[in-house]
Amino acid sequence: MNELLHSPLAVVLVAAAATFIWRALGAVLVGRIDPEGAVVRWFTLTSYALLAALVVRLVGLPTGSLGTVSLSIRLTAVVVTLAVWWATGRSVLLGVLAGTGCLVAAVAWAPGF
Amino acid sequence: MLDQDHNRYHDRIAYNLRLSEPKVTKSESRAAAFRGFRDAIGVPLLLVGGGMTGFGALAHDIGFASWEAVLASVLVWALPAQVVAADLYTSGGDLVAIAIAAALASMRFFPMAVALLPTLDNSAGGQLGRIAQAQLMSATSWAFLMRGSAPSDPRLRLAYHTVFALTCLSIGAIGTLAGYLGAAGLPRPLALGLLFLNAASFTVLLAETRSRQALLAVLLGAGLCAPIHMVLPEASLVLASVIGGTVAFVFGDRLRKPAS
Incomplete structure (x- = not known):
């Protein structure tokens, strides 16, 4: 049971x-x-806070294999994601691809970073 | 009183829509359904496929079977709740903790359903039909149905949404399996890249935040998570989001009101 x-x-x-x-x-x-009412606004704000806390857990406190990657690589990958997203006129696809590519490259060629 | 006004408001919208577009032919319905399919295999294919690929990799990493990973995507059909549940499962959270965190992660489906469902025809489906559409709905299908370019007739919207959402669901299931197999078979750096996909896409999603009140919630949620984690690791997600959301709600609302 x-x-x-x-x-x-x-x-x-x-x-x-x-x-x-x-x-x-x-x-x-x-x-x-009322889709614009107080309860719904609280729901939305709490969802935002939850997603932010989830990112902190996934990147900063990972429980699985991602935890074997150094914190500096994980944080650099997040910074690259945001930088490329911003530099490409807020392209979600390019930002995510660049950040993920950065992590893959760092793990492959500079695992001690 | 407010309830009655709202009922009347929605009845009027439905009535006006029926008056303005009296007839929907079968070929129009088919065309709307096909458009739903065509729209879904564009940007949504990348968004949903990419997100679910990340989840598939995560599911493999924490020891799910491949069928359990795909079942999660099809049944839960809400990426944040799936990732939250997987994260808590691997850190030893019990079912009650997982239920509370997943419910918090999926709360947004409630206002989304309230806004979307009245715009879909419901003359044949009844309450069950409404619930079925709510189950098919995703953040992506909601956003596409709320665009000005989506069909406006409720019956065409129903055909469009059904096919759009079912296509996304199929893409999600395939993406989950692909991520699972990728994490199992790809070289380590690439498998870790798949694991990072969700963190990267949620980060960008949060960066898209426009309102200051939502930004406050994001900063509080992120800032509170680590300190709470030191004391209560299992509850850090739930506490950070509830405290962050509530503080942003109270203070943000005060900021919104003009000084008297």
């Missing part, structure tokens, strides 16, 4: 249920909620 609760399948089903609840609630409450 304990193993089942910590299985990937249980994690997937829990995450799916946690997401489905909001979708279904939105479908049921259509027309009864």
Whole structure:
């Protein structure tokens, strides 16, 4: 039982249920909620804060293989992502490709950086 | 009172849309559906495919089976919630912690559904049809349906959204599998690159933030995460987002109001 609760399948089903609840609630409450109201504004701001905290965890406190890459490489890759995104007139694709390419190149040729 | 006004408002929109476009032929429906497919295999293919490739690599890294990775993309169908769940799973979070964090990550689907669903025809589907469209909806499909160039007739929008979102879902499933296999088979630097994709795309997404209030939430969420992590590693994500979002909400709202 304990193993089942910590299985990937249980994690997937829990995450799916946690997401489905909001979708279904939105479908049921259509027309009864002000999309510009205070609750919705709090939801949006909290989502932004969560995504920012998630980036800090993924880059700064990685739990998996990314943790074997030095922090300086990870941070440089984020800076390159933002710099190229900004320099190319806010191109999401080029920014992401450049940052990822930077990480790949650094791991391949300068792993001690 | 407010509820009634809103109901009336949406009824009026639906009524006006029906009046202005009285007939939708089968060929128009088919054309809208095809446009949904064509639009989805452009920029969304890169956005959804790239994001889900990153998730597939992450799923491999933390020991999911390939089918579990694809199932996650198809059933959850919300990249931040998937990445949050995977991150907490590997750091030892229990199911309750994962449920709370995933629910926070997916909260935005509620206002998105409230805004999108009334613009899709619902004469045949009923409540279940609405819920099905809400389940298919993604940040990408929402953004494309809200563009001025999307079809305006509710029935054409329904055909457009259904095909657009199903195409994105297929791309997402294929991308997940590709990322999973890539992380398993590619040389180490490239596999790590796949793992970095999500962090890079979320970073750019946050940099796109326009409002100062949202920027405050981003800075607070990022700034609070590491210090909280030192004390309560499992709760750092949830606490940083709730505190960051609430502080930005309270102070940002005060800033928005003119001084009296």
